[in-house]
Amino acid sequence: MRDVAAAAGVSLKTVSRVVNGEDFVRPDTAERVHSAIARLGFQRNDLARTLRGGGRTRSIGLIIEDVANPFYSQIARGVEDVARAGGRLVISGSSDEDPARELLLIRSLCERRVDGLLIVPSETGDPRLRAELIAGTPAVFLDRPPGPGGPADTEPRNDTVPPNDTVLIDNVGGARTAVEHLLAHGHRRIACLVDLPEIFTARQRHQGYLEALAANGVPADPTLVRTGRHDVRGAGHAMTELLALPDPPTAVFAGNNLLTVGALRAIGAAGTRVALVGFDDFELADLLATPVTVVAHEPADMGRQAAHLLEARIRGDARPPARILLPTRLIVRGSGEIPPSQG
Amino acid sequence: MRDVAAAAGVSLKTVSRVVNGEDFVRPDTAERVHSAIARLGFQRNDLARTLRGGGRTRSIGLIIEDVANPFYSQIARGVEDVARAGGRLVISGSSDEDPARELLLIRSLCERRVDGLLIVPSETGDPRLRAELIAGTPAVFLDRPPGPGGPADTEPRNDTVPPNDTVLIDNVGGARTAVEHLLAHGHRRIACLVDLPEIFTARQRHQGYLEALAANGVPADPTLVRTGRHDVRGAGHAMTELLALPDPPTAVFAGNNLLTVGALRAIGAAGTRVALVGFDDFELADLLATPVTVVAHEPADMGRQAAHLLEARIRGDARPPARILLPTRLIVRGSGEIPPSQG
DNA sequence: GTCGTCTATGACAACGTTGTCAAAGCACCC
DNA sequence: GGGTGCTTTGACAACGTTGTCATAGACGAC
Numbered sequence: 001m002r003d004v005a006a007a008a009g010v011s012l013k014t015v016s017r018v019v020n021g022e023d024f025v026r027p028d029t030a031e032r033v034h035s036a037i038a039r040l041g042f043q044r045n046d047l048a049r050t051l052r053g054g055g056r057t058r059s060i061g062l063i064i065e066d067v068a069n070p071f072y073s074q075i076a077r078g079v080e081d082v083a084r085a086g087g088r089l090v091i092s093g094s095s096d097e098d099p100a101r102e103l104l105l106i107r108s109l110c111e112r113r114v115d116g117l118l119i120v121p122s123e124t125g126d127p128r129l130r131a132e133l134i135a136g137t138p139a140v141f142l143d144r145p146p147g148p149g150g151p152a153d154t155e156p157r158n159d160t161v162p163p164n165d166t167v168l169i170d171n172v173g174g175a176r177t178a179v180e181h182l183l184a185h186g187h188r189r190i191a192c193l194v195d196l197p198e199i200f201t202a203r204q205r206h207q208g209y210l211e212a213l214a215a216n217g218v219p220a221d222p223t224l225v226r227t228g229r230h231d232v233r234g235a236g237h238a239m240t241e242l243l244a245l246p247d248p249p250t251a252v253f254a255g256n257n258l259l260t261v262g263a264l265r266a267i268g269a270a271g272t273r274v275a276l277v278g279f280d281d282f283e284l285a286d287l288l289a290t291p292v293t294v295v296a297h298e299p300a301d302m303g304r305q306a307a308h309l310l311e312a313r314i315r316g317d318a319r320p321p322a323r324i325l326l327p328t329r330l331i332v333r334g335s336g337e338i339p340p341s342q343g
Numbered sequence: 344m345r346d347v348a349a350a351a352g353v354s355l356k357t358v359s360r361v362v363n364g365e366d367f368v369r370p371d372t373a374e375r376v377h378s379a380i381a382r383l384g385f386q387r388n389d390l391a392r393t394l395r396g397g398g399r400t401r402s403i404g405l406i407i408e409d410v411a412n413p414f415y416s417q418i419a420r421g422v423e424d425v426a427r428a429g430g431r432l433v434i435s436g437s438s439d440e441d442p443a444r445e446l447l448l449i450r451s452l453c454e455r456r457v458d459g460l461l462i463v464p465s466e467t468g469d470p471r472l473r474a475e476l477i478a479g480t481p482a483v484f485l486d487r488p489p490g491p492g493g494p495a496d497t498e499p500r501n502d503t504v505p506p507n508d509t510v511l512i513d514n515v516g517g518a519r520t521a522v523e524h525l526l527a528h529g530h531r532r533i534a535c536l537v538d539l540p541e542i543f544t545a546r547q548r549h550q551g552y553l554e555a556l557a558a559n560g561v562p563a564d565p566t567l568v569r570t571g572r573h574d575v576r577g578a579g580h581a582m583t584e585l586l587a588l589p590d591p592p593t594a595v596f597a598g599n600n601l602l603t604v605g606a607l608r609a610i611g612a613a614g615t616r617v618a619l620v621g622f623d624d625f626e627l628a629d630l631l632a633t634p635v636t637v638v639a640h641e642p643a644d645m646g647r648q649a650a651h652l653l654e655a656r657i658r659g660d661a662r663p664p665a666r667i668l669l670p671t672r673l674i675v676r677g678s679g680e681i682p683p684s685q686g
Numbered sequence: 687g688t689c690g691t692c693t694a695t696g697a698c699a700a701c702g703t704t705g706t707c708a709a710a711g712c713a714c715c716c
Numbered sequence: 717g718g719g720t721g722c723t724t725t726g727a728c729a730a731c732g733t734t735g736t737c738a739t740a741g742a743c744g745a746c
Contacts, residue, residue: 041475041478041479043450043453043454043479044454045394045454045456046451046454046455046456047390047393047394047400047455047456048394050390051388051390051391051394057390058451059434059455066420067410067416067419067420067423068413068416068417068419068420068643070411070413070416070626073410073411073413073416073419074411076410076411076416077409077410077411077437080410080435080436080437084436089434089436089448089451089452089455090434090435090436091402091432091433091434092423092433092435093423093427093432093433094420094423105432107386108389108401108432109432110386111386111387111388111389112389112390112402112432113388113389113390132384135384136384136386261626261627261630264627264630265630268630282626282627283413283604283625283626283627284604284607284625284626284627284631287604287607287608287611287631287632288627288630288631288632289630289631289632300411
């Protein structure tokens with residue numbers, strides 16, 4: 001900018017005025033400045049601008065588990081759309097469920113003075129460390145609450161962690177719906193594939209599964225529950241084991257999109273006909289050999305709602321923390337309506 | 344930092360030394376500073392740090408078409424992994440193939456002084472405007488070259504635009520392989536679904552289709568080629584039209600993941616048996632009613648390679664621009680091996 | 687005692703902006 | 717002629733860091 005000022009024969013401040021389109025610059029002066037800018041290829045330095053203004057960086061941080069997972073990339077898209085409307089860019093990072101990586105991302109983002117943070121918290125670290133880092137930066141949590149949460153609480157205990165806005169899916173209700181759908185089709189031996197027990201959504205969906213059984217007087221068989229599967233391969237192995245049981249399940253509830261895919265692969269490989277309802281919708285679910293019945297929701301909408309809450313906080317909204325619970329809906333496609341086979 | 348210095352009873356510079364782990368600070372002084380930092384919750388301001396250092400922001404910009412498209416989110420993941428290794432964060436934005444949006448993103452990112460840019464260029468804007476904006480910032484292009492490119496050139500003309508590193512897929516070769524596979528299975532009436540003709544990859548894949556036909560002495564029938572389809576729905580309509588022709592195709596080559604899905608939907612709805620080979624692999628392609636034969640490649644690898652090139656440029660590499668062509672491979676799954684029906 | 691060397695600390699400028707304030711120039715009016 | 721108000725411009729400080737240089741004290745060697 002100094003160079004532009006020199007080239008145009010004006011002061012720094014005048015260049016600043018022109019760049020920012022302020023009033024009270026004579027048209028011919030502005031013209032001289034503009035041509036100097038074009039000649040020198042000047043671009044305003046936003047860092048200095050933010051520093052001086054004491055102000056906003058017009059960016060927000062987004063921490064998810066893995067951007068390559070469609071669930072998270074849809075969230076990212078929703079977030080981006082709202083951020084864009086607010087004139088902000090999104091700096092995103094994948095934590096891979098690694099608390100150290102998550103803390104490092106949070107620290108980097110806060111040191112860069114993002115205007116706010118959107119976090120899908122990893123669940124294996126100490127929430128207080130995280131809380132300490134984000135102190136002072138508006139933050140909204142997605143998909144999982146920031147605190148430890150009880151083993152299967154709908155309202156997790158947040159005593160140790162300051163409360164934040166949180167946007168969740170109705171995991172318990174969705175899982176219950178899925179399992180009740182299978183029960184309604186005559187199944188009694190229903191398997192349950194869920195993610196790592198540390199993960200809030202896994203616990204909640206497991207709870208929904210148990211509630212549905214209990215509410216319908218079906219005894220829960222622990223051998224049919226496989227927790228701790230975090231990827232397609234793990235889910236596939238678990239499903240293969242389940243199908244090899246002496247008294248195998250006639251139906252499965254799969255706790256997320258990756259686990260559903262794993263289960264489908266294993267079922268396909270075994271050549272068995274097993275009913276399946278999955279949590280999370282996914283592309284092409286309707287075109288599979290047996291179209292897949294799922295508990296669907298809108299990840300992009302979760303991203304949008306969280307970004308809106310964050311936007312409000314950034315603007316100074318001081319209302320008590322909100323907790324939004326997004327609905328799910330059952331999409332009936334075929335796999336969930338397979339009747340129990342006579343084992 | 345000023346407050347920390349005051350609280351610890353030392354100078355600004357000493358706090359700076361402690362924060363940056365420099366030598367020549369007495370342990371007890373460092374301890375006083377650390378406790379003041381903890382007490383006040385101080386976090387270093389990275390903006391000021393970068394400004395003063397005249398240095399790197401340790402961030403790179405990534406401009407893709409749509410992060411919600413798995414093709415691009417896999418690229419994003421590859422980019423992120425390499426950026427992370429280089430200690431950088433990724434600021435990403437979706438251009439939605441809108442040149443105005445793309446320019447705005449580029450401008451924002453450059454003004455934020457990202458260390459470099461990774462761009463999947465939109466093709467409907469003026470490449471010179473883009474070139475002007477990125478002047479001075481290292482940039483690498485992904486999936487498409489920055490210049491206009493000839494209507495079907497393998498090596499596009501870049502006369503008007505300064506050359507940059509570019510990482511492309513072997514679109515012509517991949518498309519050729521796909522179509523030759525169909526020809527080898529006896530098909531002569533092979534339809535071709537491709538994206539907007541402005542888009543480089545669409546032109547190249549179209550060209551590969553034509554080359555395969557020509558090389559095998561099969562006359563090209565223009566009524567079997569549908570260009571300008573940019574989403575699932577558009578591809579579905581086109582496919583439905585093709586199937587309704589008096590002399591319908593017995594096979595289809597679908598030019599990308601979205602078009603493949605659209606074609607599959609239309610074929611499923613029509614209940615016809617038509618051979619299909621798609622460009623881009625996708626999750627569950629193997630589990631569909633008829634598993635889908637595809638021309639596969641590694642989007643994450645494209646992201647990684649581009650990010651590596653960018654990293655080198657940021658470090659000052661001044662070699663002439665590289666052009667990397669990533670290989671494709673045909674994955675045979677069933678849909679491409681359906682024989683021609685007796686129409 | 688004096689010099690040199692090394693450790694530990696601080697003062698100050700600078701990075702590239704913009705907000706504040708002052709001032710110069712001009713037109714207008716009494 | 718002098719006051720008033722408006723437009724246009726610029727000087728300067730400040731944002732929060734860190735690099736450069738200076739200084740003060742401790743220690744050992746001569």
